[in-house]
Amino acid sequence: MKILGVETSCDETAAAVVSNGTEILSNVVSSQVALHRPYGGVVPELASRNHLRLIDSVVEQALFDARASIDEIDGVAATYGPGLASSLLIGLNVAKGIAFAAGKPFVAINHVEAHLYSPLFANAARGALPMISLIVSGGHTILAHATAIGTHEILGQTVDDAAGEAFDKVAKLLDLGYPGGPEIQNRAENGNPRAIDFPRSMLHDGSYDFSFSGLKTSVLYFLRKNPRSRTGDVCASFQEAVVDVLVGKTVRAAADLRVKTVSASGGVSINRRFREKLGAECAQRGLQLLLAPAALCADNAAMIAGLAYYQLSRSGPSDFSMEIAPSMGLGAGGFSCQHS
Numbered sequence: 001m002k003i004l005g006v007e008t009s010c011d012e013t014a015a016a017v018v019s020n021g022t023e024i025l026s027n028v029v030s031s032q033v034a035l036h037r038p039y040g041g042v043v044p045e046l047a048s049r050n051h052l053r054l055i056d057s058v059v060e061q062a063l064f065d066a067r068a069s070i071d072e073i074d075g076v077a078a079t080y081g082p083g084l085a086s087s088l089l090i091g092l093n094v095a096k097g098i099a100f101a102a103g104k105p106f107v108a109i110n111h112v113e114a115h116l117y118s119p120l121f122a123n124a125a126r127g128a129l130p131m132i133s134l135i136v137s138g139g140h141t142i143l144a145h146a147t148a149i150g151t152h153e154i155l156g157q158t159v160d161d162a163a164g165e166a167f168d169k170v171a172k173l174l175d176l177g178y179p180g181g182p183e184i185q186n187r188a189e190n191g192n193p194r195a196i197d198f199p200r201s202m203l204h205d206g207s208y209d210f211s212f213s214g215l216k217t218s219v220l221y222f223l224r225k226n227p228r229s230r231t232g233d234v235c236a237s238f239q240e241a242v243v244d245v246l247v248g249k250t251v252r253a254a255a256d257l258r259v260k261t262v263s264a265s266g267g268v269s270i271n272r273r274f275r276e277k278l279g280a281e282c283a284q285r286g287l288q289l290l291l292a293p294a295a296l297c298a299d300n301a302a303m304i305a306g307l308a309y310y311q312l313s314r315s316g317p318s319d320f321s322m323e324i325a326p327s328m329g330l331g332a333g334g335f336s337c338q339h340s
């Protein structure tokens with residue numbers, strides 16, 4: 001079964017074709033990063049205008065790369081939330097239009113649930129579940145216990161900023177440009193992670209929740225007091241604090257729940273130091289670690305089409321009356337709680 005997926009929740013215009021939830025036949029992402037960089041963040045108005053300009057050619061390219069005509073597609077899926085309202089509207093309506101015109105089932109997908117699915121492409125059939133799943137992106141930091149595809153329980157989440165947001169805000173303080181994560185990672189390679197003892201908020205509080213706004217404020221105060229500090233040291237020390245908390249909580253959840261598999265997804269999970277530390281901690285504890293390739297960690301439509309296969313098979317198509325849901329979360333149950 002081939003699904004065409006469409007993703008326009010933020011600043012990437014993306015479309016992909018995935019067969020049976022596992023085989024990625026095409027994965028096209030048109031990034032608008034360069035367009036938003038001069039503004040230091042995503043400008044919603046610019047993003048939606050460019051989604052509108054790009055979406056037709058991105059969908060056509062995805063079908064072309066997959067060597068599939070629309071007649072050979074068995075369903076059309078799109079992100080309906082969470083994300084920027086004016087961006088979500090474009091992808092959702094284009095997908096509905098294609099599905100309706102071609103007489104195909106339409107599937108509305110929760111973007112965060114799709115991130116959770118992304119490390120499972122190669123592993124879904126191999127007994128990877130249950131797993132402890134960390135979703136770390138620019139908008140979300142969530143720790144979940146997934147027992148099946150489309151079935152999970154949320155263990156904890158950020159009480160303020162998302163981890164990616166913290167990377168982006170600290171990069172702004174340091175004048176490193178947008179997006180901040182890759183820049184901080186690169187500067188950190190030449191810095192000492194033990195140079196500055198930034199706080200590891202909530203690491204030992206027994207919960208699975210996260211907090212990153214205090215860390216960002218600590219960096220701000222540190223920079224005010226130490227204007228001539230080495231940028232590499234600030235980046236490495238900040239990155240180490242974020243990574244310690246993310247990795248610490250994830251492996252503790254696996255131990256507490258006696259789960260033998262751990263996964264991570266979302267843009268921040270591309271971070272080299274994060275992968276290195278999580279890999280080492282998992283190896284030491286005999287945990288299986290599932291990480292998706294970078295192209296599937298950042299926003300993409302393959303994860304939308306991949307999850308849609310399972311959602312369509314289990315819960316059936318979505319109604320064409322489904323609206324965007326910009327501020328929805330992961331949902332406590334899965335498959336966006338059957339759209340309840």
Ligand code: KG4
Nearest residue numbers: 137138139164179180181267268271298299
């Ligand atoms: O998943 P994603 O592409 O989009 C959202 O759904 O938010 O994540 C984007 C976030 C940004 O905050 C970006 O700074 C961060 O992921 N990011 C990184 C790295 N690459 C991207 N953070 C740390 N290290 C990286 N290498």
Ligand code: ZN
Nearest residue numbers: 115137298299
């Ligand atoms: Zn995302």
